[in-house]
Structure formats: structure tokens, C-alpha cells
Amino acid sequence: MRLDANAPRLILAPLQGFTDAVFRTTFAEHFTGFDSALAPFVATMPAERIHDRYFRDLLPERNQRLRIEPQILGNDVEGFILVGRRLGDLGYPDVNWNLGCPFRPVTKKRRGAGLLPFPEQVGDFLEKVLPAIPGRLSVKLRLGLKSPLEILKLLPVLNRHPLREIVIHPRTARQMYGGRPDLEAFELCAQASRHPVVYNGDIVSLRTYNELSARFTDVAGWMIGRGALSDPFLPEAITSGAEAASFNVQRFQAFYEDLFGRYREALSGPGHLLDRMKGFWTYFGVHFQKGAALCKRIHRTYHLPAYLELVARFFEEEAQWVAVTPGRASGDAECPAADG
Numbered sequence: 346m347r348l349d350a351n352a353p354r355l356i357l358a359p360l361q362g363f364t365d366a367v368f369r370t371t372f373a374e375h376f377t378g379f380d381s382a383l384a385p386f387v388a389t390m391p392a393e394r395i396h397d398r399y400f401r402d403l404l405p406e407r408n409q410r411l412r413i414e415p416q417i418l419g420n421d422v423e424g425f426i427l428v429g430r431r432l433g434d435l436g437y438p439d440v441n442w443n444l445g446c447p448f449r450p451v452t453k454k455r456r457g458a459g460l461l462p463f464p465e466q467v468g469d470f471l472e473k474v475l476p477a478i479p480g481r482l483s484v485k486l487r488l489g490l491k492s493p494l495e496i497l498k499l500l501p502v503l504n505r506h507p508l509r510e511i512v513i514h515p516r517t518a519r520q521m522y523g524g525r526p527d528l529e530a531f532e533l534c535a536q537a538s539r540h541p542v543v544y545n546g547d548i549v550s551l552r553t554y555n556e557l558s559a560r561f562t563d564v565a566g567w568m569i570g571r572g573a574l575s576d577p578f579l580p581e582a583i584t585s586g587a588e589a590a591s592f593n594v595q596r597f598q599a600f601y602e603d604l605f606g607r608y609r610e611a612l613s614g615p616g617h618l619l620d621r622m623k624g625f626w627t628y629f630g631v632h633f634q635k636g637a638a639l640c641k642r643i644h645r646t647y648h649l650p651a652y653l654e655l656v657a658r659f660f661e662e663e664a665q666w667v668a669v670t671p672g673r674a675s676g677d678a679e680c681p682a683a684d685g
């Protein structure tokens with residue numbers, strides 16, 4: 346909820362396998378700062394395969410605490426219109442198009458970032474889709490599939506169409522999540538776009554946010570993913586401008602316990618629950634002094650009781666919050682990667 350019109354607009358990034366309705370709701374109950382969330386993508390598919398349960402995570406009753414915008418991944422016009430209309434019926438006329446997914450099985454079918462080198466196909470798609478969906482479209486994209494210059498050929502095409510906004514994660518798909526976001530390229534894109542532009546990528550601390558917001562004064566919003574999973578106090582620190590007041594292990598633990606309890610109810614069986622928690626700890630571990638060691642121990646655990654004991658002991662004896670080391674938005678080198 347946006348309480349202060351002057352506060353920066355912060356959007357929770359979509360992280361498939363992490364920022365689902367359970368996470369979004371629990372997060373918004375424990376922390377403030379986000380205005381809305383972009384939900385992880387639903388993919389287009391043939392009409393006969395689209396069942397109600399496909400949209401379960403997006404149902405309005407499961408998303409009362411944090412406003413969401415759904416995201417669609419796909420390149421087939423018919424399929425996109427179909428999913429767009431179903432989402433419109435659910436109460437989401439505005440949707441986002443995923444042009445950023447970097448994974449080879451997706452990109453080789455010219456979906457996600459795989460479409461970035463093909464501006465004509467994108468233009469053709471927009472021409473047909475825009476008049477046929479119930480609301481407005483926004484686009485989330487990277488700089489290119491292989492080259493950061495691809496976006497410069499795409500932007501004139503996007504400029505010709507009435508988009509709500511574009512979200513730019515200034516990396517190529519080939520980079521995946523490595524290296525640094527290309528801020529020079531972002532600057533060029535922000536100048537070349539006639540649509541409002543949202544910045545996304547590696548906002549992991551108040552300092553990173555302050556640096557970016559001082560440099561890019563015209564952006565329409567800031568999208569934060571891994572940084573908020575590693576430091577759930579970050580959106581609050583950004584909107585209040587005060588980092589130090591935010592860190593609080595007890596508040597983190599209360600959030601974690603609610604999250605765990607809800608996944609325990611929602612997921613079928615201890616294996617799924619443990620897998621989900623292993624994923625979260627690759628991020629949660631980042632800000633704790635012995636977080637990397639805990640994360641490794643958790644990843645070597647295959648039984649729920651052992652996991653519960655590890656985490657309980659950690660909170661009792663070891664949990665100490667530390668400021669972030671730049672470049673460690675996720676537990677990358679320290680822990681098996683969760684970036685699916």
C-alpha cells in the first residue's frame with residue numbers, strides 16, 4: 346500500500362519458486378515498503394490445458410495483502426490473448442509480458458529473452474495482442490539475448506505501441522545473473538524509451554538504492570528481487586531512508602516462522618517443504634554472520650526433524666545480522682544456487 350506519495354515506488358520482483366502468494370502475503374504482513382508485486386510468470390498454453398488451478402496463485406482472495414500484476418511468458422498471439430482475458434476475468438486487466446527469461450529451453454523457442462533479437466516479431470505480436478486484451482500491457486526485459494545492443498533496436502518498436510511501462514534488468518540473457526548490471530546501457534535505454542521505465546537488478550542495500558536513485562532521477566519505479574529475499578528489511582529501509590533502525594533478528598525470525606508454518610500447510614510432504622526451505626536459505630543466509638555455514642548444513646540435510654533442529658539452534662545461539670557485502674544478492678558462491 347502506498348501511504349506516502351513522495352516515497353519511491355517499490356515493486357517486488359517475480360522469482361519463480363519463491364515469491365508466490367504464500368511468500369507475498371507473509372512478507373507484506375511482516376514488512377512494509379513494497380507497493381505491489383509482479384507475480385512469477387504463467388506460460389501461455391493451448392485452451393484445453395488451461396484449468397482454473399493454473400491461476401490458483403493469482404486468485405484475488407490469495408492476494409489480499411499486496412497488490413499484484415500477473416506476468417505472462419510466451420510468444421503465441423492466441424495463447425497470450427486467451428490467458429490475458431482469463432486474467433482480466435479474475436480482476437487483472439493489466440498484465441506484464443516476460444521478455445527476460447534467460448534459460449535456454451525457453452529462449453531457444455523464442456520465448457522470454459529469446460525474442461529480444463527479433464524486433465519485427467515483437468512488433469507484430471504487440472499489434473495483434475494489444476487491441477485484444479482487456480487492459481494495458483507492461484513489458485519486463487533484459488538488454489538482449491547475447492548482446493546488450495539488441496535492446497536499442499527493440500526500443501523504437503516498443504515506442505510505437507501504447508505500453509503502460511517497461512521494466513529493464515540491464516543484463517543480457519547470456520550473463521544470467523553474473524557480472525554487474527550495465528548501468529550505462531540502462532541510462533541509454535531510459536533516454537530512448539518514451540514509456541515510463543522501471544529499474545531492476547542488484548538493489549541489495551540502501552546504499553545501492555541511494556546511488557542508483559541519485560543517478561537515475563526519472564525512473565518510474567524500482568523492482569527488487571533477491572535483495573529483498575536476503576534482506577526483507579530493505580524495502581522499509583529505502584522508503585524510510587533509515588537503514589540502521591531496520592535490522593532485527595526477532596522480527597526476521599517471526600517472519601520466517603510464519604512462512605515455514607504456511608508452507609508446511611500448503612505443500613504436500615516434508616520433501617517438498619525441505620526443498621522449498623533450502624531454496625529460501627540460500628537467500629536468508631546472506632545477511633547472517635554464520636549464514637553461509639548454516640546454508641551448507643541445511644543443504645546437506647534430508648530429514649525435516651534435523652532441519653528443524655538446525656534452524657532452531659541457529660536462532661537460539663548464532664543468528665547475528667550483518668550488513669551486506671556488495672555483489673552478494675543471493676548466496677551464490679557460498680551455497681548451491683537457487684536461481685532456477
Ligand SMILES: Cc1cc2nc3c(=O)[nH]c(=O)nc-3n(C[C@H](O)[C@H](O)[C@H](O)COP(=O)(O)O)c2cc1C
Pocket residue numbers: 358359360361362363384385386416443445446485514545546547548568569570571572674683684685
Ligand atoms: C529464482 C528466480 C526466479 C525468477 N523468476 C522470474 C519470473 O518468473 N519472471 C521474471 O520476469 N523474472 C524472473 N526472475 C528475474 C527477477 O525477477 C529479476 O529480474 C532478477 O533477479 C534481477 O533482479 P534482482 O537482482 O533484484 O533479483 C527470476 C530470478 C530468479 C533468481
